[in-house]
Amino acid sequence: MYLMKDITREGNPVLRNQTKPVKFPLSDEDRELGEKMMKYLEVSQDPELCKKYHLRAGVGLAAPQVGQSKSMAAVLTPPEGEDQKSPFKAIMINPVIISNSVQRGALTEGEGCLSVDRDVPGFVPRADRITVKYQDLEGKEHKIRLKHYPAIIAQHEIDHLHGMLFYDHINKNDPFSKTEDEVFFD
């Protein structure tokens, strides 16, 4: 099971590399990688286990964050909140965003990252709705539409697969700048 010591932190070049596509049929190593990343999210969202293993709660984890420069990420939206309607749980292999809404969105409290041990204040403008294509552990193709919070998480994780970190998107001159067509939500 991954612990915080296994999470790569900013400064480690693996976080800035473009990841390589994952081949199918999955090797045992790649299957285990996906399962372990999802396991981290599940354990980190259980208050007892999170404390017991000294984890930082996470709703997403990308392979570069555990030192693997492979195109794979796990997403697990927390059960509470308005996501109740559309909880999203997926190990996304070779994910590609195939369409973005013009409408932009951002979390009012900004974003954080398990690989960034500091607060970086500012809005992280992203597409409010996206269509993502990815393969699951069996290699089956999925094409899903995400909006609001799950869309933010998926974009944050897919960014990791392209060597991007959330603060790359923050406006340097005015971190909290709002343009008229953006929606902000908690």
Ligand SMILES: O=C(O)C[C@@H](Cc1ccccc1)[C@H](O)SCc1ccccc1
């Ligand atoms: O570092 C990661 O990729 C995991 C991030 C993903 C994320 C952060 C902010 C906004 C969208 C996605 C962690 O989930 S940061 C910790 C966290 C935990 C619960 C809710 C929000 C953020």
Ligand code: NI
């Ligand atoms: Ni991150």
